[in-house]
Every structure is written in structure tokens, then in C-alpha cells.
Amino acid sequence: MIRDIGRGIGGMKSLPVTVVMAMALGGCVPAGAPSIPFFGAYFPSWLLCAVIGILGALLVRVVLVRLGIDDVIPARLAVYVCVAAGIGFLVSIVSFGR
Template sequence: MLLSACSSAERGPVIPFFGAYFPSWIACSLIGVFGAVIIRLLFIKAGIDAVMPLRVIVYLFLAIAIGLLSSILLFGR
């Protein structure tokens, strides 16, 4: 009863990759980082990046938001 949460029936989402299993949060964080880089390139091209205050914090939160959104959309968590 005390170890029922450790059963193999409720495993976290994993991604099989060349025979190894990686946790889904790694993929979601990479998607978030790449998404933030793409948005940064678009902001530079549009001229928004030059006038944006606190760029590092904005891009950090964009990466987190994209990572969490990809987690919800891809894995339902």
C-alpha cells in the first residue's frame, strides 16, 4: 500500500531513442529552447529585440512557456 505509487503501471512518459528511453521533459525543454531561439530571430528581424527591456528574462520565460505547452500538447501533462 505504501509503495503503490512506485508501481510500473503508472510510468512517466518516456521517448524511445535508439534503444534508450529518455524522459519527456528533456524533449520538451529542447523544444522550448529551440522555439525561443526561433522567436528571437523573428524579433531581431522585426526590430523588436533592440527595444525590448530585460531580454534574457523574456526569452527565458518564452522557452519555459513553449516547453510547457509542448508537454501539454504532446504528452497530455
């Protein structure tokens, strides 16, 4: 069945089908993920963004505890996870444009 993909009418090779399939594979070229050199190794950028997001959420929590707002937040875990994700996404967009 796979051998019949490039065959046209009458069992002859179909050049347009082959060209379209080759062009479709052009999107599979590895463009490379953004990475950060750290102590001689390359780490993915999302890892740095996640750490910055977690540290930012901890900072936001400290500020909210000092203001007395932390006690009235419903579903604190979900709120702080969303804050960490938001900060991580913002850092990713600003730093790497992705």
C-alpha cells in the same frame, strides 16, 4: 515508537489503522514517467520538451530581431527564458497531456 503505530487500545492490533496505512501506501505505486525511445534508449519526455522550447525561443528571437523589436525588450534573458519555458510546457501539455 514505530512498533506502536499499529497498536490500538490495550496494546491489541488495530485492523483499521493497518488497513488505512496500507491504503495510504497505494499511492506509492510507480506509474512510470512518459519517455521517448531514441536510438535504443529511453529519454524522459521533459528533455525533448525542453529542447523544443529552447529551439522555439531561438526562432522567436530571430523573428523579433528581424522585426526590430529585440532592441527594446527589457530583461531579454528573462523574456527568452520565459518564452522557452512556455513553449516547452505547451509542447508537454499537447503531446503528453501532463
